[in-house]
Amino acid sequence: MFLIDKEFNGELEIKKSKFLAFLAPYSHFHSLKAELKIKHEKSAHIVWAYRYLNDFGQIVENSSDDGEPKGSSAPAVLNTLRGADLINACCLVVRYFGGIKLGIGGLARAYGTSANTAILATSGHLIQYIKKENFCLVVPFSLISRIEHFSRTNNFSFNQNFIQNGCEFSFMLSDEQKEILSKFAKGLNLKF
Numbered sequence: 001m002f003l004i005d006k007e008f009n010g011e012l013e014i015k016k017s018k019f020l021a022f023l024a025p026y027s028h029f030h031s032l033k034a035e036l037k038i039k040h041e042k043s044a045h046i047v048w049a050y051r052y053l054n055d056f057g058q059i060v061e062n063s064s065d066d067g068e069p070k071g072s073s074a075p076a077v078l079n080t081l082r083g084a085d086l087i088n089a090c091c092l093v094v095r096y097f098g099g100i101k102l103g104i105g106g107l108a109r110a111y112g113t114s115a116n117t118a119i120l121a122t123s124g125h126l127i128q129y130i131k132k133e134n135f136c137l138v139v140p141f142s143l144i145s146r147i148e149h150f151s152r153t154n155n156f157s158f159n160q161n162f163i164q165n166g167c168e169f170s171f172m173l174s175d176e177q178k179e180i181l182s183k184f185a186k187g188l189n190l191k192f
Contacts, residue, residue, distance in 0.1 A: 001053075001087045001129040007032070008125070010117025014110045016098025021091060023118035026052040029090040036092055044097035047111055049078035050090035057131070059087060068095075068111075072104045076112035084119045087129060091115045132172045135181070140166040143188055150184055 007028065010021040020040070024032050029050055036046055049063035061082075063074035077091050093114045102110055139147050144167050151158050151169070156177060159170045173181060185191070 001085050002126040003088050003129050004086065004122055004125065005127060006125070008118045008121040010114060010119075010121055012110070012114045012117055013098075014106070014113075015100040015102060017100065017102065017110070018096040018098065019110055019114035020094040020096075021114040021118035022094070023089060023091045023115070023122065026050050026088045026090050032090070033092060036094055040094045040096075042096070043094045045073070045095045046092055047073040047077055047095065048090060048092040049074055049081055049115075051078070051081050051086060052088045053129075068107055069104055072107040073111040076108040077115045080112050080115035080119060086119070086126075091118060130174045132174050133178070135171045135173055135178060137169045137171070137181070137185060137190060138163070138166060139169060139190060143190070146188065150181075154180060156181065 004023065004025055007022060007024040009023070012019045012021070022032060022036065029048075033046070033048065040046065045066045045068050047064065047066050047068060049061070051059055051061045054060050061078060063078045065072060065074045068074075073093075077093055081089060081091055093111050095111075137147070147167075147169060150156075151171070154177070156171055156173065161168045161170070171177075171181065
């Protein structure tokens with residue numbers, strides 16, 4: 001699975017209809033949708049789809065045809081996101097009607113291809129998704145500086161909360177990072 005960290009755009013013209021595709025991180029979905037409705041108020045439709053990972057590790061998907069014939073447009077955009085294996089991403093496609101009807105199949109191809117133009121613009125900018133979990137480590141005062149140094153040397157991000165006996169470190173780690181920290185902590189007789 002892959003993520004994106006910024007917006008990418010694509011443009012396509014089919015039978016005088018103009019399609020503008022906007023691919024963005026899911027966190028930008030609502031603001032981008034509102035911005036596009038204002039900026040492209042004379043457009044015929046703004047079809048959208050998104051996919052994101054919820055707190056339970058499940059992929060949540062949704063889409064809207066925004067007035068195009070039901071099932072003709074949004075599923076094509078959503079399938080394009082699925083095909084690129086993107087999560088935590090949204091794609092909005094603005095259509096300016098050119099006067100020629102495309103039919104159901106033509107709409108599906110047009111919207112899917114438009115979404116794909118924005119995905120192709122991500123070339124070299126996709127981020128591999130790595131599942132990370134929260135881990136805590138309670139450290140006595142005498143070992144705090146060693147854990148801080150080890151964590152910074154290994155680029156582990158952490159938060160600290162000082163308690164009566166020392167400090168509680170909170171980490172977001174991948175399985176590989178957890179194993180590295182676990183070995184180091186065992187060497188210091190610390191437990192997760």
